Amino acid sequence: MNARLSSFRLAPSLLALCAALALATAGHAHGVTAGDLEIIHPNILAPAPSAKSAAGYMGIANAGTTADRLIGIEVPTVARSELHTTEHGTDGVARMMHVDGIEIPPGETVLLERGGMHIMLMGLTGPLVEGQMVPGTLVFENAGRVEVEFSVDPSDGVDHSDMGH
Numbered sequence: 001m002n003a004r005l006s007s008f009r010l011a012p013s014l015l016a017l018c019a020a021l022a023l024a025t026a027g028h029a030h031g032v033t034a035g036d037l038e039i040i041h042p043n044i045l046a047p048a049p050s051a052k053s054a055a056g057y058m059g060i061a062n063a064g065t066t067a068d069r070l071i072g073i074e075v076p077t078v079a080r081s082e083l084h085t086t087e088h089g090t091d092g093v094a095r096m097m098h099v100d101g102i103e104i105p106p107g108e109t110v111l112l113e114r115g116g117m118h119i120m121l122m123g124l125t126g127p128l129v130e131g132q133m134v135p136g137t138l139v140f141e142n143a144g145r146v147e148v149e150f151s152v153d154p155s156d157g158v159d160h161s162d163m164g165h
């Protein structure tokens with residue numbers, strides 16, 4: 001768990017993204033550009049067969065001069081999708097919290113990644129199988145609705161629904 005917490009620091013984050021991009025290049029490189037925003041490798045970790053929820057991640061780069069804000073996520077194949085952040089309590093327990101939006105500052109790349117901000121798919125109605133592409137929509141305050149496809153990436157072996165909310 002401590003190894004995962006360290007992903008909050010910048011350098012490991014960038015390394016993780018680079019690793020993700022390298023993986024993406026080897027497999028299915030994908031991303032979407034919408035105005036000044038670039039959505040980099042949107043992905044969902046393949047959940048355990050019994051899991052009722054799954055976490056998703058991506059990088060969001062803002063090449064513009066004004067901030068934008070991710071305010072919604074829609075995935076038609078699940079009951080409910082939310083934006084979450086992860087807070088690490090003084091007791092060492094990580095808890096996820098629903099957030100209304102995620103700020104994307106100008107000139108920056110915001111990473112939604114393990115142990116940090118993520119999208120949460122709740123009420124899975126069918127299996128999510130590694131290699132599958134899952135269509136969804138990101139809703140931004142300025143850029144509006146951006147259609148993406150989440151690739152289902154290899155599981156990390158954690159049942160995300162076991163984490164406290």
Ligand SMILES: [Cu+2]
Binds near residue numbers: 055118
């Ligand atoms: Cu969550």
